[in-house]
Amino acid sequence: MIYDDTIVALATPPGAGAIAVIRVSGSKAIDIVSPLFHAKGEKALEEQASHTLHLGHIKDGHRVIDEALVSIFHGPRSYTGENTIEISCHGSPYIQQEIIQLLTRKGCRIAQPGEFTLRAFLNGKMDLSQAEAVADVIASDNEAAHQIAMSQMRGGFSSEINQLREELLNFASLIELELDFAEEDVEFANREQFNDLIKRITFVLKRLIDSFAVGNVIKNGIPVAIVGEPNVGKSTLLNALLNEERAIVSEIAGTTRDTVEDEITIGGMGFRFIDTAGIRATEDVVENIGIKKTFEKIDQAQVVIYLIDASHSALRASLSKGENLLGIQTEIEEIKNKYPQKPVVIVVNKIDQVSTEDRSSFEREIQERLITDSQRKNIRLALISAKTGEGVERLQEFLLDFVNTGALKNDQTIVTNARHYDALLKALEEITKVQEGLNAGLSGDLMAIDIRQALYHLGEITGSISTDDLLGNIFANFCIGK
Incomplete structure (x- = not known):
């Protein structure tokens, strides 16, 4: 691959803004731009030193297009290794296009995606992994x-x-x-x-x-599945974590019939939260499809948040009698048996609706019944109120604890x-x-x-x-x- 022509492209995002930067690179970059730029000083661009800035006007004949700053970089001391000009103009889309079209008429070619970095690689300024x-x-x-x-x-x-x-x-x-x-x-x-x-x-x-x-998960976001029975507050928790009304919240069971996803950064790490359909026996065809997707998302997730409704009267009665926790125990054990290495956070939600005594009871009984000594590394318990935000910060700390950042902290590749x-x-x-x-x-x-x-x-x-x-x-x- 040999590139001997001169390319031009907008280096800043398209659209209106305070300024825009137009990049020109190639052996004739300075020769093409110089006649179009009328500096407020006396010297022409080809007479100026590398790595200098110059204020002047971009002109098409006698017509002034814009007042701009022009940066000069002589090859090989440039990003691409070639002669490079960067024109900082006002951010009007009209001005951007006028300057780019003028440059193409004078001999530049519109750059292909990544072509400036490709030239940097071909000219030995960086290797391929650095370019990527x-x-x-x-x-x-x-x-x-x-x-x-x-x-x-x-x-x-x-x-x-x-x-x-x-x-x-x-x-x-x-x-x-x-x-x-x-x-x-x-x-x-x-x-x-x-x-x-x-x-x-x-x-x-x-x-x-x-x-x-x-x-891979750091680059694309760590997937976290929020699961549980209908109406335990999964969508409210998603909204609380994202700090916005992302998911529909309703007292009607089965409101979420498909997965809802969004991302947030916690402690410098990207997390992709997935609000899933509530798990329950139902004859609703659409809801059953959503429940099927829930189990698919559990399979794909790095971490599972399993929500329990602390305000559920039958659940509190089961706790006090020492009975099975309404199938919750079975579902959590099923997840742990199928994915023994997958971290699970058992989240008791709606604690704002129960007494301090009931909170203590939940914490004690669930720790004893659902978390064995061998599982304590991969299972955590958090008591929260997704509605008021109580305990959400603690939940975020648990999520960070589960992420293997050892290599990152030790600056390993x-x-x-x-x-x-x-x-x-x-x-x-x-x-x-x-x-x-x-x-x-x-x-x-x-x-x-x-x-x-x-x-x-x-x-x-x-x-x-x-x-x-x-x-x-x-x-x-x-x-x-x-």
Whole structure:
């Protein structure tokens, strides 16, 4: 891929605003913009130093389009590695389009999605994983996702992969050298050291692969299913967590017949809450479909919030008599048996409608009957009033406790990209074959095939190995202007 033309695009979001930034990049960027920009100083743009700002007017002939600030960046000291101009103009959509159309008439081409970052990659300003992280930084909507994307954009992930690849490449070179002296039966690659390297690479690859489970939910939001019988306050809890009237609330049982989803950031982590249809026996066809979806959402969720209505008179009577908790016990046990590792928060709602004595009774009896010693790590109990907000903050603390943020806090590399995950799996598969070959005492020429494949898959991550189709697929998902 060789790009020798000059491209232009709006770098700020489309629409009206205080200012807009139009980006121009390419070998002729300065030459194209210079005749159109009349600076208040005497020097033309091509005579100005790199990384300087200039105030003047953008003109089409004698017609003044706008007063603007122009930034100059000489390649290779620019984002793309090429000569780059950024025009900061007033944010009128009319002005934006007038300037862009003027630039295209003078020789610029409208940029494709992600083409500025693609050129940065092709010009060696960043590797492919760093380029992909640019899109993740733009899309990040919480502190954790932003932290991971920034770490990757700064090259944390790349350096780890490149170090593994370089060490493996050194041994691969020695093994390839042995093939040239096959008749002399010599070994240049120390098999004991090579075995240690393969074990270390295997450990790192497995750690990175395992991190994808955490990284994926951090990037896309941790799904939390809110379940329970009808009319226990699931929709009210969703509204309380989101601090807005997102779900319909009614005293009529079965109001929620489909799942309602929305996202919120708690403690820097993104959570995606799912309000589900109430679980009960019903002949209503539509409601039954909603209940079926409830169990599907439980399956997909990382955490389950199971709501109980503290104001239910029959429930309070069952507690006082030591009886089964109206099927609640059975449903919770069913969830824990099916998903033994899935965290569950048992939430007793509507505590504003019961006495202090009843609150204590709920807490004591539910702890004794529903939470065994072996389950205390993955089951918590919270007493709340979704209507008044009492206890909701404590519930949020429980949700944060369940999230595995150890790798994040320790600044470890976390994989969030499905393409990287797939390449790591393939690399691990080839490294496993190399380990098996070492154990079996295979000759260097046979192991060299698997080593080359492992190097190929590691190179795919950083772009050391890339194709036009791969680059096209990656940068097609970028916004235009980046």
